[in-house]
Amino acid sequence: MIGAAPPEHDPAAPESATILPVAGPATVRAYVRGLLSRHRRAFVVLVTANAVAVVASMAGPYLLGGLVDDLSAGARDLQLGRTIALFGFALAVQTLFTRMVRLRGAVLGERMLADLREDFLVRSVALPPGVLERAGTGDLLSRITTDIDRLAEAMREAVPQLAIGFVWAALLLGAMTVTAPPLALSLLVVLPLLIAGCRWYFRRAPAAYRSEAAGYAAVAAALAETVDAGRTVEAHRLGARRVALSDRRIAEWTGWERYTLWLRSVLFPVVNATHFLLMGAVLLIGGFCVLRGWLSVGELTTGALLAQMLVEPLGLILRWYDELQVAQVALARLVGVQEIEPGAGDEKVRPDGRDVAADRVRFGYTAGADVLHEVSLAVRPGTRVALVGPSGAGKSTLGRLLAGIYAPREGSVTLGGAELSRMPTERVRRHVALVNQEHHVFVGSLRDNLLLARTGAGDEELWAALAAVDADGWARSLAEGLDTEVGSGGLALTPAQAQQVALARLVLADPHTLVLDEATSLLDPRAARHLERSLGKVLQGRTVVAIAHRLHTAHDADVIAVAEDGRISELGSHDELVAAGGAYAALWRSWHR
Incomplete structure (x- = not known):
């Protein structure tokens, strides 16, 4: 049968694409307990309302059982009017509280999902930036979208419905035991089959659903990376290879999808069989007890009706518990970020000064393949340093180390004598900021986009920041000025305008040390030159490490560091390096040809 066994490939294959961790059972249980404790009152109200609705639903079986006993005893005055009135009252109470249960359950689920x-x-944005960069877009995107979607139904339905189902089943079992104790033995007939089926299923389902989720994350990663780097894929004729990778990832994912579907196709018939077996056992045991005089016909009627009612909560529990298996995997992936050290650092580590220094730094993105080799660089406060060199020389990597995004494998990167890797992330960001080629325009007004850098800034400060990056001209021409909606669904800013907004945020953030990694790359050379001159006034007195291929940036710098093959090969001013006739002089000559 298709899916009768796990896919032949290594089940860890899809998961290998996931860098962010998946939380263990203990972490998930602790989080769920904390989540429920936040909504303890709402949960108690839900359970109480459900208990009232279940008790009211038992009125019908008891009233009908009483009528059967009266008829079997030969009673002529059955008091049908009183019986109908009681049944109508119980039905009204059940309807009212069932509506309350549905409403309270939906509200509770939405609130827990929002939390x-x-x-x-909150946890994701508190992580060290290097962790998120290494994770890539695919895994993080699949957690934010697919895992949240999978969890949404569980939070809205599964958690409240499971609570309802357990209370419902417990009350019905208690009522059946009190009304007709021998009928409780029917559970002993069906429990072995139910336990065996559930044990078989739940021993396989969690791992299968984890692999399925990891497989989807791998598919999302492969597709996102291919789309983002579409021009590079075309330029290097990698289309066939990327399509083959996507096909392989999709095949792995669909293999796990078929396997989990097969698991459910085995469980559900077992559950249906227990329903029929339960009713058969109740009737056989009950009939035997009636013949022996141990039960009345009315008690058997009541017990059989309660057993029939028990089928629904048991099915509810199993159905939503199965849904919870999918949700549990999604929850483990979302809560997994809690198992990453949040980069809190040591609160006692504080910089004493503004000197930035890298001392004999080694760093690599993968084990055994260093990008930087024994790099040392000292930057005095207020100095403008330009990092230049060919592509792949390690300029951007060194810039991220100096900005505290990554920690060196060997050596140290310090700010004011304090290691950046040991400082709390928030403290690092107050002192050092990185602006690279990537930029983002958030959905909202232009004002909201700027206030991300400094929430208390007034309009005058916002306009001054825009003017500092030559963006006030087009910003003032907008119909609603700072209140103009930008981003998805609003005004689409050009790449150059988006980069100016990012630089305006930098002005508002006001750090004393800046790392600019091709920060003006999306502007044409003339506009970039003009912007850099404008920024020069704003950056005066600050420490600036600029990474650029445009050598006019290096010409204006106090110190130029030439990176080659992961090392600093030359260090000095523009005039000194041109006179030396080395690598920088060759770059300068080629730039002016």
Whole structure:
């Protein structure tokens, strides 16, 4: 049968594409306990309302059982009017409280889902930037979208419905035991089959759903990377290789999808069989007890009706518990970020000064393949340093180390004598900021986009920041000025305008040390030159490490560091390096040809 066994490939294959961790059972349980404790009152109200609805639903079986006993005893005055009135009252109570249960359950689920989303976002943005960069877009995107979607139904339905199902089943079992104790033996008939089926299923389902989720993350990663680097893929004729990779990832994912579907196709018939077996056992045991005089016909009627009612909560529990298996994997992936050290650092580590220094730094993105080799660089406060060199020389990597994004494998990177890797992330960001080629325009007004850097800034400060990066001209021409909606669904800013907004945020953030990694690359050379001159006034007195291929940036710098093959090969001013006739002089000559 298709899917009768796990895919033949290594189940860890899809998961190998996931860099962010998946939380262990203990972490997930602790998080769920904390989440429920936040909503303890709402949960108690839900359970109480459900208990009232279940008790009211038992009125019908008891009233009908009483009528059967009266008829079997030969009673002529059955008091049908009172019975109908009681049944109508119980039905009204059940309807009212069932509606309350559905409403309270939906509200509770939405609130818990909102808390989960907020917790994930807050935790994610608190992670060290290097962790998120290494994770890539695919895994993080699949957690924010697919895992949240999978968890949404569980939070809205599964958690409240499971609570309802357990209370419902417990009350019905208690009522059946009190009304007709021998009928409780029917559970002993069906429990072995139910336990065996559930044990078989739940021993296989969690790992299968984890692999399925990891497989989807691998598919998302492969597709996102291919789309983002579409021009590079075309330029290097990598289309066939990327399509083959996507096909392989999709095949792995669909293999796990078929396997989990097969698991459910085995479980559900077992559950249906237990329903029929339960009713058969109740009727056989009950009939035997009635013949022996151990039960009345009315008690058997009541017990059989309660057993029939028990089928629904048991099915509810199993159905939503299965849904919870999918949700549990999604929750483990979302909560998994809690198992990463948040980069809190040591609160006692504080910089004493503004000197930035890299001392004998080694760093690589993968084990055994260093990008930087024994790099040392000292930057005095207020100095403008230009990092130049060919592509792949390690300029951007060194810039990220100096900005505290990554920690060196060997050696140290310090700010004011304090190691950046040991400082709290928030403290690092107050002192050092990185602006690279990547930029983002958030959905909202232009004002909201700027206030991300400094929430208390007034309009005058916002306009001054825009003017500092030559963006006030087009910004003032907008119909609603700072209140103009930008981003998805609003005004689409050009790449150059988006980069100016990012640089305006930098002005507002006001760090004393800046790392500019091709920060003006999206502007044409003339506009970039003009912007850099404008920024020069703003950056005066600050420490600036600029990474650029445009050598006019290097010409204006106090110190030029030439990177080659992961090392600093030359260090000095523009005139000194041109006179030396080395690598920088060759770059300068080629730039002016």
